[in-house]
Amino acid sequence: MTQTLLPPAQMLEVADGVHAYLQKPGGWCLNNAGVLLDGDRGPVVVDTAATEARALALRAAIARLTPRSPRLLVNTHFHGDHCFGNALVAGPETTILAHELARTEMAGAGLGLMGLWPDVEWGGIELRLPDQTYDGRMVLHLGQRTVELLYVGPAHTTNDTVVWLPEERVLFAGDVLMPDCTPFLLMGSLHGYLRTIERLRALGPRVVVGGHGPVCGPEVLDRTAEYLRWLRRTAEETLAAGLDPIEAARAIGAHPYAEWRDPERLVGNLHRAYVELRGGAEGVTLDAVAIFGEMVEFNGGHLPACYA
Numbered sequence: 001m002t003q004t005l006l007p008p009a010q011m012l013e014v015a016d017g018v019h020a021y022l023q024k025p026g027g028w029c030l031n032n033a034g035v036l037l038d039g040d041r042g043p044v045v046v047d048t049a050a051t052e053a054r055a056l057a058l059r060a061a062i063a064r065l066t067p068r069s070p071r072l073l074v075n076t077h078f079h080g081d082h083c084f085g086n087a088l089v090a091g092p093e094t095t096i097l098a099h100e101l102a103r104t105e106m107a108g109a110g111l112g113l114m115g116l117w118p119d120v121e122w123g124g125i126e127l128r129l130p131d132q133t134y135d136g137r138m139v140l141h142l143g144q145r146t147v148e149l150l151y152v153g154p155a156h157t158t159n160d161t162v163v164w165l166p167e168e169r170v171l172f173a174g175d176v177l178m179p180d181c182t183p184f185l186l187m188g189s190l191h192g193y194l195r196t197i198e199r200l201r202a203l204g205p206r207v208v209v210g211g212h213g214p215v216c217g218p219e220v221l222d223r224t225a226e227y228l229r230w231l232r233r234t235a236e237e238t239l240a241a242g243l244d245p246i247e248a249a250r251a252i253g254a255h256p257y258a259e260w261r262d263p264e265r266l267v268g269n270l271h272r273a274y275v276e277l278r279g280g281a282e283g284v285t286l287d288a289v290a291i292f293g294e295m296v297e298f299n300g301g302h303l304p305a306c307y308a
Contacts, residue, residue, distance in 0.1 A: 019065065031212055041143070048083060049089075054085065097130055097138070116292060116303075153283070155193040173210050181210075264298050
């Protein structure tokens with residue numbers, strides 16, 4: 001399948017002046033973004049896109065909402081599909097914000113994601129790092145609108161930010177929540193992820209824009225928590241049986257979440273679960289490239305589908 005066979009991206013208004021930019025169907029490197037309008041001032045953008053073509057499409061979609069360049073751009077975490085387009089979407093006066101760990105991880109990873117899918121037409125991507133970082137919480141005041149940046153890692157990664165609009169009760173959750181997609185915690189934490197879900201539940205969101213997948217409601221919190229608890233139980237059983245993660249993933253066979261997008265992520269998730277069940281620290285660095293190779297092996301020797 002090629003990019004031209006995919007449905008076009010959609011800009012959906014989820015509250016007054018609050019837009020979700022959805023790249024369907026939402027699998028590997030087809031992420032969502034957000035655009036928060038602020039009257040006559042430049043908008044705030046949440047995340048960018050993986051490739052030059054997709055970043056330029058996002059920039060054009062923003063221009064249809066407002067003639068002004070983004071005033072602020074927030075990266076929810078360091079993965080390339082959420083930040084590779086920074087230099088193309090941001091203007092010269094745009095300030096890019098992220099958690100301090102996200103900037104560190106972004107600089108360390110560089111453009112390495114491109115090597116996982118060498119056939120993707122990445123285009124002229126130049127990594128632009130965040131200009132400003134925060135630690136636990138940052139509050140933005142956009143006219144009458146309050147926007148909170150909340151550090152909620154380790155969960156999907158060690159450096160997850162969610163963007164919370166308390167009055168509208170809209171949550172831009174990054175990849176912490178991905179409705180209809182298999183969660184991915186290889187670079188985060190199982191136990192931390194479960195804590196994060198409860199923290200987000202306490203916010204009381206009405207609308208959730210995940211990092212991938214459709215716009216949804218708070219039910220995604222329940223579904224994600226159910227998956228994580230299932231993963232923990234399964235990992236306890238397969239670890240006790242002496243199976244390594246890829247053996248365990250094969251032995252599990254059919255399971256309640258097998259139809260979710262990107263099922264090969266189970267292998268990486270079991271690696272993370274095993275580390276923590278053995279007493280390893282939350283968020284400790286694992287060999288992501290080698291484990292991705294196991295995910296390819298689990299996927300019948302084929303790279304996971306990436307339509308970026």
